[in-house]
Amino acid sequence: MLGWALTFLVIALIAALLGFGGIASASAGIAQILFVVFIILFVVAMVVRAMRGRPPR
Template sequence: MLGWALTFLVVALIAAALGFGGIAGTSAGIAQILFVIFIVLFVVAMIARAVRGRPPL
């Protein structure tokens, strides 16, 4: 999922450099949403791992 966020970030940067405002804004928004979802899932996985008795990474 982090790979998708980085892909949309690159698309947003290229679109912004070429002057496509709508595409850049949409891609940046998608990248931000995917990044937040990735961080939330990461934190949930670390909490679940700690609850099961294994120390976090």
């Protein structure tokens, strides 16, 4: 997920440098959404892992 966000960020930067504002804006928006989803999933996974803890022996 983070890889896709970085890919869209690079696409947005290249498109912006070449003057394609619409493509740059859309790619930056997609990258932002993917990054937020990645952060949310990462935090949820960390909370679940912390709540499970180590099983008793």
